[in-house]
Amino acid sequence: MLINGMWISKDNTTDITNPYTGELIDTVPYASTKDALKAVSSAWTNKHILACLTAQERADILDKAALLIIKRLEDFAQRIVAETGKTIEEGRKETSRCINTLQLSASQARSFNGESIPFDSMSSGKNKIGFYKREPLGVILAITPFNDPLNLVAHKLGPAIASGNSVILKPSGMAPLSALRLCEVLIEAGLPIKSLNVITGSGRELNKALINNDIIRMISFTGGTATGKKIAATAGIVRLSFELGGCGSCIIMPDANINQAVKKCVKGAFSAAGENCISVQKILVHRSIFNEFADKFVASTKLITYGDPRCEKTMMGTMISEKAAKQVQRHVDNAINKGAKVLIGNTVNKALYSPTVLTGVSEDDWLSKHEIFGPVVILYPFDDIKNAIDFSNAPGGAIHMAIFTSDINQAFSAFNKLEASMVLINESTDFRIDAMPFGGAGTAGLGREGVKFSMEEMTEPKAVCISLI
Structure with missing residues (x-):
């Protein structure tokens, strides 16, 4: 796992097994509450790193990461197969979608902007001009499931990076390997290492420490409705983006x-x-x-x-x-x-x-x-x-x-x-x-994913008014 710029191993680990063969694939650190709190502190301390990069610099990181994954597509696909039991064809398809998601995020980073404000639409606004821009919320907590262990992570990391946020990623405890490899590739592509923290282990034990604080400004969660309700009940004043279970x-x-x-x-x-x-x-x-x-x-x-x-x-x-x-x-x-x-x-x-x-x-x-x-x-x-x-x-x-x-x-x-x-x-x-708005109606979700729409969720408008004397 990755905390405050350091890859960390622990004696306490979780086994990741192949669902088809039952064989041990790998182990990952079993994070403690203390580890989670360190990740939260690091994310807060380093929340300005990506925000201070230009949109072009953030886009270049995402584009380079996409190119690296293209070269390693088969490795990613095989990893997905091993940890989830998806077919090799499905593994390749998901990896290709991850590439597309990162490329879409890069494109949106270059074009994402605000609008001018017509202050003169009221008499009090005479001789005033202004605009608003969209600024990153700060620290995003991303919690992802096992069923799309690569692309659903990309759907959270790509827009978060493109919009300049610091991220804490909690991947599925059953299938975290593709997510960890994606994080390695993003760092290889130039992502400042302290702008991303990754925690592995049990969601039941870690989520309370990750969620119940005043530092996290948005929780982007994909998973079951029951877990979503628990998160919403304890999250406090924080923006929520939930993609939950649907029955269409x-x-x-x-x-x-x-x-x-x-x-x-x-x-x-x-x-x-x-x-x-x-x-x-x-x-x-x-x-x-x-x-x-x-x-x-x-x-x-x-x-x-x-x-x-x-x-x-x-x-x-x-x-x-x-x-x-x-x-x-x-x-x-x-x-x-x-x-x-x-x-x-x-x-x-x-x-x-x-x-x-x-x-x-x-x-x-x-x-x-x-x-x-x-x-x-x-x-x-x-x-x-x-x-x-x-x-x-x-x-x-x-x-x-x-x-x-x-x-x-x-x-x-x-x-x-x-x-x-x-x-x-x-x-x-x-x-x-991956470009379309995606989310649930009713109890199937809150907010929308899809790169552009995620970036809107992960940012907020900040306005300026100029009085022309």
């Missing part, structure tokens, strides 16, 4: 291109073994095409090869742990005991959980109301689009929702009525690019 729906209308809808929804459901906050989880299919859609969806699911994530032909790897896989199976078994039917799947082999499709799940069941975070899809028939939208908008919040239809009027009607931060038309919920 895909609506399949009778005029949809069924083959395309099946193809995209299968991919969106089982990519990254469903450990994705915008994964396809609930599919609402018009009753007139329900059986056809279900048959084709199951047939397509049967074609998914899952297993060794290192193999180029593997389409779905493991979940993050055997514990996580068994937890998903318990929820599915509970639904089965209440009348749900398994069309395919629901088998566990250590951290591997098979692609699973269910029908007959009650709207009141846990699976229907919560983010599953596993490779499980529930198919529901509906008769009326209003009922489908009302069901989709049930309490709990969503990040993305989708509708498949050839009727543009129907599509935009759904766009206006679905309560999500993004509605996708003829695309599954798991589509995202």
Whole structure:
């Protein structure tokens, strides 16, 4: 871990194991509360370092880091595979997205600015001119999850660096290795080493020390809703940006291109073994095409090869742990005991959980109301689009929702009525690019990520007024 410009090792460590093989990959220091407080103190003492660099200098650091990762893409991809169980194809894709995120951050660093203020819009403002610029908040605490261990870290570090903030990074305790390597590359690219502190270990033990102080000016957290609520309850007067768990729906209308809808929804459901906050989880299919859609969806699911994530032909790897896989199976078994039917799947082999499709799940069941975070899809028939939208908008919040239809009027009607931060038309919920605003509606989040939007969250306007005598 990195505290006050020094890489620190400790006797007390955490084992990082490969979810597929169970082998020990590496160990990382298990930070103490004292370590966390040192990181907070260092971040405060050194908060002006990046703010004093020019926008061009900050952009150059980010661009150079991106170039270094391009040269080491395979190393990063293999690291992601080893610590998360994602497939090698998914590891390469995430690394490429990280590169893009850093490049976007560099571009925004060069163009991010304020605006002139029309003081003469009031009579008292005669002969006055002015403007505002956006200044860094100071110290940003970034807490990241295991499921995108590289790019979600880049989505916090890139905008924070671009906007001139000091950062304390707390990566996932289960998958911190990609994050640590990214930090090494940023420093190699010229990032002043004391502008970044990195703490590894248990979030439950460290978060209280990191959060409950007057130095942190913003907490950028990606993770579960329960943890987000705990952070919000103890954070005090601080800006919060939360990307939490979502439970979005895909609506399949009778005029949809069924083959395309099946193809995209299968991919969106089982990519990254469903450990994705915008994964396809609930599919609402018009009753007139329900059986056809279900048959084709199951047939397509049967074609998914899952297993060794290192193999180029593997389409779905493991979940993050055997514990996580068994937890998903318990929820599915509970639904089965209440009348749900398994069309395919629901088998566990250590951290591997098979692609699973269910029908007959009650709207009141846990699976229907919560983010599953596993490779499980529930198919529901509906008769009326209003009922489908009302069901989709049930309490709990969503990040993305989708509708498949050839009727543009129907599509935009759904766009206006679905309560999500993004509605996708003829695309599954798991589509995202790194430049777009991203976050949850309702209890699925606070604020927005996406480089430009994160930079707005991480800065505040400071105005100047000049009186022309």
